[in-house]
Amino acid sequence: MRDKVLRWCRENAMLSPGQTVVCAVSGGADSVAMLHILCSLREALGVTVSAAHFNHRLRGAESDRDEAFVRKLCDDWGVPLAAASGDAAARARETGESIEEAARNLRYAFFASLGQAVATAHTADDNLETMLLNFLRGTGLTGLGGIPPKRDFLVRPILCCTRQEVLAYLDAHRLPHVEDSTNAADDCVRNRLRHNVLPLLKAENPALAETALRTAQLLRQDDAFLDCLAEAALQTASAGTMAWRCDALRAEPDAVRTRAVRAMLQTIYIPKLSHAHIEAVDRLLFTDDPSARVSLPSSWEARREYGRLCLARTADAATFVPVPLIPGKTIRIPELGLKIRCEFTKNFAKNRPGTFTFACRCDMIGATNGLVVRPRRSGDALRLPGGTKTLKKWFIDRKVPAAQRGLVPVFADDSGVLAVYGLGQNLDCRAAEGEPAILFYIEKECK
The missing domain is CATH 3.30.465.60 (Uridine Diphospho-n-acetylenolpyruvylglucosamine Reductase; domain 3)
Structure with missing residues (x-):
């Protein structure tokens, strides 16, 4: 088993010479075997080995027993140990996670905080169980790909080994371990698969765990290739x-x-x-x-x-606060990046010096203190060369995104819409040469 793990680590470029690998040790059979094997491979791999243990406080005295066992084991073997604990049940109540999710999140957050490669003791049987669980829940290639040999800071040095090989290794080296009493209960799907379904499947194929490991590797390759195609598609689009x-x-x-x-x-x-x-x-x-x-x-x-x-x-519809327009004064709307000024003229001349955005006949405007620039309102309509339509229909025709329509400035008085920025002026109130008019100047300000 030692040689098998060494080949597996090298084939998967799992660890680099000079690196420190932290073994996640629960005290169970798999993690004890992994720690023992990696300690024996320190020279062959050129790595430093330490250990980590997380107490989830879920099994009372049994959890404390496991922690004490790991502390003594590491002390006896001269392996540095980092230990921590957390209340998984309390986290589950606070977050709405299942107990298993809460425990896993606490444990992996601790592992991530160590700043080193962390070796977990998943075996080929764990991979098989994970593939079946994902299949039962419904999944694609990623879920059927099971447990990868390495991901982020996590490595799985004994993923190539079966649980039977682990137990034989412990017997051969007379290594102690502790048993988690919850593993014997059929109160979770994984345990029911392990106790009731897998024995039937292995009766048909005794090497099922190894077969599933090879299958998972092939599926992960296909999965990675499709991921590359998907990323390229996103970049193109x-x-x-x-x-x-x-x-x-x-x-x-x-x-x-x-x-x-x-x-x-x-x-x-x-x-x-x-x-x-x-x-x-x-x-x-x-x-x-x-x-x-x-x-x-x-x-x-x-x-x-x-x-x-x-x-x-998700947010409330984007909009802005209506702003009154007073002839002779300039107003700014920072959220729109606009500067607006309006002024009165007794005799509108189209070729007057300077530029203006649009001009409205005074007799088509209510009291000048009723002038306003505002977001659109339900029922607003505008007559342009294409006819009279509601602003909603004009926005649809011009393909203005719905999320941006509340930010389009509407110039209006008490009688209705005079003009819409970016769409045009209402033809019903356009000033003719020589008529008294209100001129509107709109300037886009640089941010």
Whole structure:
């Protein structure tokens, strides 16, 4: 088993000479065997070996017994030990996680804090159980790929070994270990698989754990290749920050496109990203609704902006506070980056010196103190050369994204809309040569 682990570590470039590897030791059979083997391979691998133990405080005196056992084992073997504890049950109550999730998150946060490569004692049987669990829950290639030999700061030196090989190794070297009493109970799916299902499967294929390990490796290779295609698809479809062209993504094969959607969603924090989330966002690419949106966890949403698919924080509709317009005065709207001035003229001349954005007949404007620049309102309408339409229909025609429509300045008086910035002036109130008029000057300010 020692030689097998050495080959496995070298084949997977798991550890580098001069590196320190921290063995996660629970005190169980697998972790004790791993620690013993890595200590024996220190010279062959050129590494320094230490240990870490985390007490989840879930089994009372038994948890304390495990910690005491690991402390004595490391002391007897001369292995430096880092130990910590946390209340997994309390975390589960606070966060809504399951006990298993809370314990795992506490444990791995501790491991990450050590700043070294951490070796966990997963075996080929653990990999087989994980593949079956993922299959039962529903998964794709990633889940069927099981447990990888290494990921981030984690390495799995004995993943190539079966549980039977571990027990034989302990017997051969007369190594002590402790048993977790919860492993004997059938109160969780993994244990039921281990006790009731796997013996039947192994009766058909005694080398099932090794077979599953090879299968997982092949699936991970395919998975990694498809990931590369998906990343390339996202880069090709990129249409700005957190935005992608729908037509480019629709052109991709289903297997690449849905994986690209998953990668897209993984750029934001969505706990427990599910297939339902991926399907819902994928459907946005094909919808005929140019302003459709999908709510996502953690206050995010995916939305269509005509030909683009965008990810953004969920928030109240963007808008600005209405500002009164007084002839002869200049106002600024910082959130829009605009400077606006209006002035009165008794005799409008189209060729007057200077520039103005639009001019309205005075008899078409209510009392001048009723002039305002504001966001659109329900029912607002505007007559342009193409006819009279509501602002909503004009925005749709001009493909103004729904999320930006509340930021388009509307110039109005008490009787209605005079002009809309970026769309045009209401033809019903346009000033003619020689008429008294209000001139509106709009200037885009540099940020």
